[in-house]
Amino acid sequence: MINERTMIRRSLLVLLWIGFVSLLSSCEEEFLEKPNTSGTVDLNEVYSSAINARNALMNCYRSVLVQGWPSGIGIGHGALASISGIHSKGYNWHGTWVISDSGLSPNPLDGNDSGGADNFGNNWNVIRKCFLVKENIDMVPDMDENTKTIIKAECTGLIAYRYMGMFYRYGGVPIVTKSLTSNDDLNIARASLQETLDYTLQLCEEAIAGLPSEWPADQTGRLTKGAVMAMKARVLMYAARPLFNSTTPYLSYDHNELISFGTADQDRWQDAISANEKVLEWAQLNGFELINSGGSSGEPNPNAFKDYATATSTPGNKEVILAYKYDETNQWNNYLSYYLNYSPYWTANRWDTDNLGLLSNFLSNYYREDGTDQSWPQVGDDAARPASDWLARIDAMEPRFKADHIGPGFDAANNPGDFNYSVEGWGRSLGNYGAQFPSGSGFGKGSGFSVKFFYQAGSRTWFEPPLFRLAETYLNLAEAYNEVGNSSQALSNLNVVHNRAGLPAITETNQGALRKIIQREKAIEFYMENQRYYDVKHWMLEDIGDGIIGGQMREMQFEVEPTASNKNLASSLIYYWDSNAYIAYWNPKMFLEPIPQSEVNKGIIVQNPGY
Structure with a gap:
């Protein structure tokens, strides 16, 4: 015994x-x-x-396979997006709030054996x-x-x-x-x-x-x-x-x-290239491919919305090499979807996701549909912008943004005609309402909410998290080829993903500039797929503590008609502007996760530095 x-x-x-x-x-x-x-x-x-x-x-x-997803992370409330500079930090009883405020810790937090994300x-x-x-x-x-x-x-x-x-x-x-x-x-x-x-x-x-x-x-x-x-x-x-x-x-x-x-060894990049090329070879022999139903090589895909949404949402599609198949229909048994399905079809304590809106910090990653940068309001602008400007800029956004979001004045395009995926039927605030420029009414709602993983889902509340998609393989190759100085192969692989998204080909060949473009593409393509939190750390981005993981987080604010019965409607919006929301904590010790202090105290396991 x-x-x-x-x-x-x-x-x-x-x-x-x-x-x-x-x-x-x-x-x-x-x-x-x-x-x-x-x-x-x-x-x-x-x-x-x-x-x-x-x-x-x-x-x-x-x-x-649940690792990294709700019920498979250390913190008991929230998702990695809320400590990755993507979504707002949640409520003050959420582990994501505590980590955002005071950083990772080796001591227990929110049901975890440490105050870390694993x-x-x-x-x-x-x-x-x-x-x-x-x-x-x-x-x-x-x-x-x-x-x-x-x-x-x-x-x-x-x-x-x-x-x-x-x-x-x-x-x-x-x-x-x-x-x-x-x-x-x-x-x-x-x-x-x-x-x-x-x-x-x-x-x-x-x-x-x-x-x-x-x-x-x-x-x-x-x-x-x-x-x-x-x-x-x-x-x-x-x-x-x-x-x-x-x-x-x-x-x-x-x-x-x-x-x-x-050591800093370039051969490690060559090893990565070889491994990723073998994944592509396997995929081509076994019926897997990046979904692009309308774009010829090097040209924007006219079916970008449908193809990207299918790749990220439709169970069993040919782009997903492996998904976490947990098709649980009982909401009280499906903690996986608890912090990732914000729709009115999700009824199990829906309020717990009220403050997980999109941060302006991350919004700026997305392109316009013509491949250029969008011009958003900046903190410190002299005046607020009219709501018509907001709606026009949203309408001009690239297909991936539209497939993944619902927000003030605009419906979720991924379930057209579904009342529950409309601003009229959403049933809770989609924006930070009630302030007058330049002040903020608070934070939590940001620029809207994620509807990723639920393209044409209707009343389905569960989803199958994609763990490996071929888009990752192409972007891995773009990154690795760029690091060994092969910009031609880097661009070829990058544009497979970028063109599929309906955007014109990237032509930049400067290694440093191309590196940033590839990293931006990874952020957009894998929004909410649990890669950014680790990517930005292992890339050692210079501004990781200045608006990415840590630093000033920003959220859009909206002035609305005071008598509006539904503030989410486009007709209710008057002005909008960007505002400082909160400052997230960053310390270089957070490049890696802490070992639980209870383990370190036994004298066998040594702690990572800084904790």
């Missing part, structure tokens, strides 16, 4: 796993979840049938789940050997997914190669950054070798060769970016090997 209290004091992994075991009884053979039976279940029972074993595997998928302990919990399936699947009597081999590869790929995530969140982390028991040495220190990368790549290669390239339609959402190839490509991009790929770390530290490679 396992003495839980003793184990908790011993090391990192105890804290990480006891939460599972304590839900059952404390025998070592007991499994983490119960299959289609009742009562306590041990390993022998779980692996006595194929159906039980598959349930265990599906539980691994559900636990692993749950460190949960990583080890779900990794252990995967190892248990991998190690015990051979026990199943009514399952053929080929299926067992594939399931082992799936488990390996899922473990790789979490190691990939920990790599760019923390740097070097402990390397675990099996489901440990109380008889193992659990005092496992952090491995170096290079060792962590090498182990992640090893897991990827092992998984790729054993996985199929496709699944039957009713099994989509399971790992394929291409999905794990995309994992490998992403982790190599993070290895090549300047946060890790440098001679010196971002802060002075006694353990530089945990947070820096100690």
